[in-house]
Amino acid sequence: MPHTPLVKQLPALRRYARALLGAQAAGDRAVREALQAMIEGRVTTEADASLRVALYRAFHQVLGPRPTAAIPALKADQRLQALDVSSRTAFLLTAMEGFSYAETSRILGISMEQVEKQVVAAQGDIDRQTLTRVLIIEDEWLIALDLKTLVEELGHEVVGVAPTRTRAVDLARQGGFGLVLADIQLADGSSGIDAVSDILAANNIPVIFITAFPDRLLTGERPEPTYLIAKPFLSETVKATIAQALFFHEASRALGNEGAQEAKQFSIPDNSGETHGRQF
Incomplete structure (x- = not known):
């Protein structure tokens, strides 16, 4: 399988592995193992499956029944254990x-009916476990209103909407948001990135970037907590990402900067035993 595609x-x-395992370091280790297994032919592939489906299927074949291994034994872990792993x-x-139920059933090797039941149960x-107050940094008011509506539909409260870095920092100084x-x-x-950096200097909270320029953030150079949604977005994607960012925050905080340090250099192994370093 060619390296470039x-x-x-x-x-x-990597984003998915981080969300599933609760830490960048553990996610990257699992991704590397899946890539090695694909290169060595240790995972099964379906001829008519897309490259993306085949990659995620290989990831789950290699990962096996251990997706909670990276989570420390804290309150976040107790909540995680209460949520069925298959549903999550x-x-x-x-x-x-954004996989369809059909694609998800191929990745996990289960029926589409099972996929639907698991999704509903997880949501x-x-x-029920992640209610908080939310600060929105967005200059397009229609998008801001859409996000505010989605947040409130989940039961959260919006503390304010900031169209500029200065306004975002001013709202953040008032505190009381998660x-x-x-x-x-x-x-x-x-820059929203600069606004978030200012806010994180005084607050240890999860952040979700919602942007038309995702490549500026998928570099591996910025520390957690960072989740990413590309515009235009689906309401289901926003809701799912909010839930995951809040759900895993305590575990990510406990693991500190370990994931960020490892993420700076991510290597793809080949059959010769050498590695090809690529920055993300």
Whole structure:
């Protein structure tokens, strides 16, 4: 399987692995193992499957029944154990990664009916466990209104909408929020990335970037917590990502900067035993 088209799929797979395992370091280890297994022919592939479906299927074949191994034994872990692993996996594949139920059934090797039941069960469990207050950084008011509606449908409260970096920092100083949804390009030419950096200097909270420029963030150079949604977005994707960002935040915080340090250099092994370093 050629490296070039495979490499294009890796940022999304790393994002998914991080969400599933709760930490960047553990996710990257699992992705590397899946790539090695594919190169060595140790996983089964279906001739008519797309490269993306084949890659995620290989990831799950190699991962096996251990998707919670990276989570520390904290309150976040107790919540995680209460959520059925199979349901969480199906939920992530469909809502966050955008796979159809048919594709998800091929990736996991289960029926589409099972996939649907697992997704519904996971959504209900996650929504009940993750209520908080949300700060939205977005300069397009129609999009901001859409996000506000989605957030409130989940039971969260919006503390404010900021169209600029300055306004975002001002709202953040008031405190009392547990999640940030942020665009990158803001109304006055300021940067949502800089606004988030200012906010994270004084707050340890999860952040979700919602942007038309995802390549600026899928680099592996910025530390967690960072989740990413590309515009135009689906409401289901936003809801799923909010749930996951909140759900895993305590575990990610406990693991500290381990994931960010490992993510700076991610290597693809080949049959010769050498590695080809690629920055994300």
